[in-house]
Amino acid sequence: MELFVNQVLAGIATGAIYACMALAVVMIYQAIDHLNFAQGEMAMFSTFIAWQLIQWGVPYWIAFVLTLAISFAGGIIIERLLFKPLAHAPILTHVAGFIALFAIINSVAGLTWDFTIKQFPSPFGSRPFLGSQLISTHQAGMIGVTLVLLLMLYGFFRFTRIGLAMRAAASLPESARLVGINVGWMIALGWGMASAIGAIAGMLIAPVVFLEPNMMGGILLYGFASAVLGGLSSPFGAVIGGFLVGIFENLVGTYIPGVGNELKLPIALALIVTVLVVKPNGLFGRTVVQRV
Amino acid sequence: MSTIQETVAPAAAARVTIRRSVSTIAQIVVLLLLLATPLFVKNFVIFQLTMWLVYAIAIMALNLLTGGSGQFSLGQSAFYALGAYTSAILMEHADVNYVLTLPASALVCFVAGVLFGLPALRLSGVYLALATFALATAMPQLLKLGVFESWTGGVQGLVVTKPDAPFHLPISQDMWLYYFTLLVTLLIYAASVNLLNSRTGRAMMAIRDNEIAASALGVNLPLYKTLAFGISAAFTGIAGALGAIVVQFVAPDGYTIQLAIAIFLGMVVGGVGWLPGSLAGSAFIVFVPNVAENISKGLSGAVFGALLIVVIFVVPHGARQVALYGEALAKKFLKNN
Numbered sequence: 001m002e003l004f005v006n007q008v009l010a011g012i013a014t015g016a017i018y019a020c021m022a023l024a025v026v027m028i029y030q031a032i033d034h035l036n037f038a039q040g041e042m043a044m045f046s047t048f049i050a051w052q053l054i055q056w057g058v059p060y061w062i063a064f065v066l067t068l069a070i071s072f073a074g075g076i077i078i079e080r081l082l083f084k085p086l087a088h089a090p091i092l093t094h095v096a097g098f099i100a101l102f103a104i105i106n107s108v109a110g111l112t113w114d115f116t117i118k119q120f121p122s123p124f125g126s127r128p129f130l131g132s133q134l135i136s137t138h139q140a141g142m143i144g145v146t147l148v149l150l151l152m153l154y155g156f157f158r159f160t161r162i163g164l165a166m167r168a169a170a171s172l173p174e175s176a177r178l179v180g181i182n183v184g185w186m187i188a189l190g191w192g193m194a195s196a197i198g199a200i201a202g203m204l205i206a207p208v209v210f211l212e213p214n215m216m217g218g219i220l221l222y223g224f225a226s227a228v229l230g231g232l233s234s235p236f237g238a239v240i241g242g243f244l245v246g247i248f249e250n251l252v253g254t255y256i257p258g259v260g261n262e263l264k265l266p267i268a269l270a271l272i273v274t275v276l277v278v279k280p281n282g283l284f285g286r287t288v289v290q291r292v
Numbered sequence: 293m294s295t296i297q298e299t300v301a302p303a304a305a306a307r308v309t310i311r312r313s314v315s316t317i318a319q320i321v322v323l324l325l326l327l328a329t330p331l332f333v334k335n336f337v338i339f340q341l342t343m344w345l346v347y348a349i350a351i352m353a354l355n356l357l358t359g360g361s362g363q364f365s366l367g368q369s370a371f372y373a374l375g376a377y378t379s380a381i382l383m384e385h386a387d388v389n390y391v392l393t394l395p396a397s398a399l400v401c402f403v404a405g406v407l408f409g410l411p412a413l414r415l416s417g418v419y420l421a422l423a424t425f426a427l428a429t430a431m432p433q434l435l436k437l438g439v440f441e442s443w444t445g446g447v448q449g450l451v452v453t454k455p456d457a458p459f460h461l462p463i464s465q466d467m468w469l470y471y472f473t474l475l476v477t478l479l480i481y482a483a484s485v486n487l488l489n490s491r492t493g494r495a496m497m498a499i500r501d502n503e504i505a506a507s508a509l510g511v512n513l514p515l516y517k518t519l520a521f522g523i524s525a526a527f528t529g530i531a532g533a534l535g536a537i538v539v540q541f542v543a544p545d546g547y548t549i550q551l552a553i554a555i556f557l558g559m560v561v562g563g564v565g566w567l568p569g570s571l572a573g574s575a576f577i578v579f580v581p582n583v584a585e586n587i588s589k590g591l592s593g594a595v596f597g598a599l600l601i602v603v604i605f606v607v608p609h610g611a612r613q614v615a616l617y618g619e620a621l622a623k624k625f626l627k628n629n
Contacts, residue, residue: 035418082601089608092358096560099553100600107593221429228422266433269426276419277411 007250013139015246017208019146020201021216021223022230022238023153024194029232030170031190032083034094035224038101039198040216042078045105046071046199047206047215048113051120060123064203068196075195079188109213120206142204146239149200153235166190218265222249225272230284237284245272314622318615322571330470338466339538340578345473346535348574349480351558352567353527356484359565360493361520362500364417367408367424368528368555370431371401373547375529376536377435380450381443383537390455390537394476397533398526405525409518428552435544449543452536473534480527484567487523496520561603563612572611576603 024043028036036042046067053063078101086097124141157163168176169186177183202216209215222245230241252267275283330338354368375397382388382396408427415423436447444450454465461468487493495516498506507513536542554577562573584595607613 029418035421085605086608089604090564092364092556092560092564093604093608096557096600096604099557100597100604103593103597103600107591107595107597110593111590221425224422224425228419232418266426266430269430273411273423273426276423277414280414280416280419 003254004251007254008247009135011247011250012143012243013135013246014249015226015243016139016142016146017201017205017219017242018222018226018245019239019242020142020149020204021198021219022226022242023146023149023235024198024201025220025223025227026230026232026235026238027153027197028190028194029227031166031187031194033170034091034098035227035232036194037095037098037220038105039194040220040223041102041105041109042071042075042195043198043202043205044211044213044216045109046074046195047120047202047211048109050199050203051118051206051211052113054121060121064123067199067203071199072192072196075192076188078195079191083191084184084188106213113213115212115214118211120203120211122207138207145200145204146242149197150235150239157235162189221265225269228282229272229275231282234282234284237282241283314619314626318618319568322568326474330467335464335466338464338470342466342470342473342538343535344571344574344578345470345477346531346538347555347558347578348570349477349531349534350528350555351562351570351573352480352484353524353531354555354559355562355565355567355570356487356527357520357524358559359567360488360500361496361517363412363517363520364421365424365521365524366421366549366552366556367427367431368524369547369549369552370427371405371525371528372532372535372551372555373431373435373542373544374404374525375401375532376542376547377444377450377532378529379533380452380536380542383452384450385443391472393537394530394533397529401529401532402522402526406518406522408525409521410514412521413514413517425549425552428549432544432548435547444544447544449541449546452540452542454540455537469538473538476530476534480530481567484527488567492516492519557600561600561610563610563615566610566612566615568615569611572614 021040021043024039025035028034028039049070050063050067053066054060058066082097082101083094086094122138122141124137127137128135157167165176165181166186166189168179169181169183170190173183176186205219206215209219223242226241226245227238228241229245230237230239232238248271256267330341333341350368350372354365357363357365378397378400379390379393382393383390388396412420412423435444455469456465458468488497495506495511496519498509498511499513499516503513532547539546558570558573558577560573561576562569562571580599581592581596584592584599587595603610
């Protein structure tokens with residue numbers, strides 16, 4: 001039993017990473033209705049910017065805020081330059097655009113900051129949390145930040161005018177335009193926010209997995225999986241999905257014999273596919289009713 | 293009324309003949325180029341051209357699935373790997389002739405495709421993308437499993453013997469494999485075109501355009517959707533088998549998600565739903581990385597990405613758009629003369 005509790009705790013700690021990433025994924029999905037394959041690379045690039053600022057002697061929290069601002073602006077610029085002109089192109093062309101963005105960001109980061117592993121500081125320290133060996137203060141802080149972020153997003157979408165406008169623009173663009181919402185800018189805003197949330201995720205993850213251009217590869221995959229598991233239309237679902245994936249990954253590794261690190265990923269993914277087959281809209285997603 | 297018909301009908305007929313003749317001429321020219329090129333280039337270039345055809349088959353298979361039935365797959369590398377391994381194991385452990393391994397790979401992949409297509413029936417859009425993505429990431433790990441190691445060779449993979457040209461033809465192994473691959477490509481192309489023009493193909497395209505309307509018209513959705521998955525997987529398996537024979541080597545890490553992404557990119561660049569575009573798409577994924585590497589070693593990824601963006605900005609519908617433009621130009625030219 002103690003082993004079980006410990007593994008669940010450790011799972012929650014890794015799950016917090018996936019939950020952060022899943023939030024960013026859901027955010028962009030709300031705005032543009034696609035999964036952004038370059039999301040992980042954008043977060044990695046933001047984290048490198050923060051690292052560079054800290055290297056130049058900027059205090060952590062100032063660097064944190066600056067990075068958020070830069071990422072927000074960067075997300076909007078990418079949308080305006082790259083994806084606005086493609087607005088009427090087929091969906092699959094958009095996906096190709098994401099892959100292109102992925103290749104460019106990864107390659108530029110590799111050339112600028114090279115591929116050696118870098119340490120990234122944590123604002124929470126890395127002592128054991130409340131005397132537990134399984135969760136460090138950093139991981140506890142990460143869970144806390146994820147939950148606060150979730151609350152803020154909930155408040156933003158639920159109680160502000162602009163949040164309401166964004167939801168309207170995402171669900172029925174034509175009608176939203178008719179009531180005077182600038183749909184184009186709502187999409188750009190969605191990109192900016194997704195990019196900033198990705199930056200937070202990146203800065204929280206970097207102390208655990210270390211900073212390098214390929215750090216996001218596996219994490220983004222888990223982030224997608226969590227988001228899809230929880231339901232792509234629900235930020236709350238995405239966070240729960242993230243924790244569930246983290247816990248499940250750890251339990252599989254512990255209790256099913258013969259499953260080393262190698263098979264963790266396929267099994268976690270198999271679970272997700274199974275969940276989707278039973279409940280195609282995810283655990284907390286809305287059912288989309290289609291008209292003929 | 294009759295006068296209008298009389299004037300319209302010949303013009304329309306003429307337009308159809310021009311259209312037919314333009315595309316027939318284009319097809320013949322491409323075929324002649326494909327037949328003649330290997331005679332004038334080095335063995336390594338022949339090898340690259342063969343791989344180009346192999347990927348073109350894989351892209352065509354994905355085109356049948358996405359362009360034909362509207363289902364999306366990021367898991368093509370899994371079927372490619374399955375085909376490659378089936379062929380390699382049959383050749384190395386059972387001494388089967390390489391030509392006979394192709395139908396065997398197709399059969400194995402068809403069954404796998406249908407089995408995967410069944411749960412995929414309930415998924416669409418991003419959910420299907422994620423499920424197929426999961427398949428692609430799981431495949432290399434499954435191939436490495438200790439249980440199968442006596443057949444698959446585990447992480448090490450298997451070395452495949454390169455076949456000689458039959459009937460003592462005085463051509464090199466590479467050149468023989470090229471012509472063999474070309475023959476298979478043409479057969480699969482013909483099969484795909486006929487499939488799309490058949491009752492089955494029309495049913496698939498009806499599903500692509502509107503599932504609910506299609507089912508209201510009596511199209512059996514589960515049957516045709518799984519069938520599309522099966523056929524696409526079978527053709528991808530043939531591509532994988534050919535790839536294994538040409539490269540003479542199979543290993544789990546040759547069939548990662550990168551391969552699935554490359555096949556997907558090839559389809560987009562070639563034009564979704566346009567089969568001849570598969571050749572153009574395949575050329576993009578085989579040759580452009582080399583070009584990018586030549587332009588800048590450190591930034592090859594960025595150059596590749598930038599070229600991809602240029603392509604999707606200039607021609608968002610891929611090579612199909614270029615072909616339509618070319619056809620319009622040719623027509624204008626023929627009319628003026």
